[in-house]
Structures are given as C-alpha cells and as structure tokens.
Amino acid sequence: QERLVQSGAEVENPGASVKVSCKASGYSFTNYNMHWVRQAPGQGLEWVGRVIPRGGGTTYAQKFQGRVTMTRDTSTSTVYMELSSLRSEDTAVYYCARGDFGKLDPWGQGTLVTVSS
Amino acid sequence: QSALTQPASVSGSPGQSITISCTGTSSDFGDDNYVSWYQQHPDKTPKVIIFGVSNRPSGVSDRFSGSKSGNTASLTISGLQAEDEADYYCCSYTTSNIYVFGTGTKVTVL
Numbered sequence: 224q225e226r227l228v229q230s231g232a233e234v235e236n237p238g239a240s241v242k243v244s245c246k247a248s249g250y251s252f253t254n255y256n257m258h259w260v261r262q263a264p265g266q267g268l269e270w271v272g273r274v275i276p277r278g279g280g281t282t283y284a285q286k287f288q289g290r291v292t293m294t295r296d297t298s299t300s301t302v303y304m305e306l307s308s309l310r311s312e313d314t315a316v317y318y319c320a321r322g323d324f325g326k327l328d329p330w331g332q333g334t335l336v337t338v339s340s
Numbered sequence: 341q342s343a344l345t346q347p348a349s350v351s352g353s354p355g356q357s358i359t360i361s362c363t364g365t366s367s368d369f370g371d372d373n374y375v376s377w378y379q380q381h382p383d384k385t386p387k388v389i390i391f392g393v394s395n396r397p398s399g400v401s402d403r404f405s406g407s408k409s410g411n412t413a414s415l416t417i418s419g420l421q422a423e424d425e426a427d428y429y430c431c432s433y434t435t436s437n438i439y440v441f442g443t444g445t446k447v448t449v450l
C-alpha cells in the first residue's frame with residue numbers, strides 16, 4: 224500500500240539547518256506532488272510547501288521563502304525538506320503528505336525537530 | 341497568508357449532529373476541488389475525511405459530510421460518537437497557488 228516513511232527526530236541549535244527526508248513506496252513516485260506540513264507543540268497545522276517529483280518544481284508558503292528548500296531524488300523515491308536559520312519557533316513535528324487531487328493522503332509518521340541551545 | 345477561520349471548539353452529545361465552519365476570502369478558495377478536511381486524534385497523524393468539498397475517501401464513515409457556500413466551507417458530523425472526539429482542520433488551495441489550513445476545531449463529545 225502507499226506509504227511514506229520519514230527520517231528520525233532532530234535536535235538543532237538556533238541558526239543551524241535541518242534536513243528531513245520522506246521515502247515513498249507503494250505508488251508511482253513521479254505521479255503525485257509531495258507536500259510538507261508542520262505542527263508546533265499544541266498548535267494547528269501549517270502548510271510549508273510542496274515539491275513536484277516529476278520536474279523538481281517547488282512552491283513555498285511566503286513565510287518560509289528564503290529559508291526552506293525542497294528537493295527530490297527520483298532514483299530512491301525520496302523527497303527532502305531543508306530548513307535553515309532555525310529559531311525556537313521552528314520547533315515542531317514536520318509531516319510529508321502526498322497530494323492527490325485536492326487531498327493530502329497518505330501522511331508520513333512525522334519528524335520532530337527541536338531547536339534549542 | 342492568514343489561516344482560514346474555524347471555531348476553536350464545538351461540542352455535542354452522542355447521537356447529535358454538529359457543524360464546523362471554515363471561513364476565508366474568495367482568494368482562499370481558489371478551486372472547490374481542493375477543499376478538504378482532516379481529523380487528528382491526540383498524538384496521531386492527520387487523516388483526510390473529506391476532499392473536493394464533499395467527497396469521502398473509501399473507509400470514512402458516511403456520518404461525515406462536507407459542503408460549501410460562498411466563502412465558507414462546512415463539515416457536519418451526524419450521529420456523533422465518542423470516537424469522533426478529535427481536532428478537525430479544513431484546508432484549501434488558494435488563488436496564489438498555495439495551500440492554507442484552518443485554525444482547527446476541537447470537537448468534544450459530552
């Protein structure tokens with residue numbers, strides 16, 4: 224079945240960068256966009272951006288422009304999200320989710336990124 | 341880009357029906373095919389329960405239904421059950437070609 228498996232939890236210092244991976248299986252990787260969504264502790268869902276696996280094109284939420292980079296590796300069916308200049312407010316669970324004609328499904332299990340000195 | 345507006349909390353007794361609203365601007369709802377709703381139980385991954393305004397994925401109970409009028413989308417849960425107690429989020433694709441989530445609604449079953 225379709226499945227997304229993300230990399231493990233990360234702890235980073237303020238100002239550093241973090242790169243989270245999301246490996247897809249069970250479907251044709253290049254046929255669906257991949258989205259990243261984050262959720263700060265006790266807060267709601269926030270859309271970060273998406274990458275188009277077929278050509279590598281990206282769209283980011285304005286809030287993250289200049290700090291986020293989403294890439295993909297079609298040979299391993301993996302997408303990556305790198306967030307730089309980390310600050311404490313970036314502490315959150317980061318999810319990848321497949322975009323399928325208006326719905327995000329399935330979702331990865333989430334990766335907790337903690338920014339702390 | 342501001343989040344879509346949802347009530348912070350909605351409650352109901354078992355068997356009752358409740359409706360959660362999701363309000364934005366005309367720019368927030370760029371394409372009705374891309375209005376969706378997600379259910380999230382505590383410490384769990386979000387799950388899609390409605391897409392394309394009113395469509396249910398296979399396996400989702402028909403007690404969940406969606407609609408949209410103007411700049412407000414709505415999720416109705418009928419025959420409320422204890423297992424429906426969760427957080428609910430709407431999501432839309434905007435005219436700026438980005439996605440936006442709602443502020444989230446906590447549903448409590450009394």
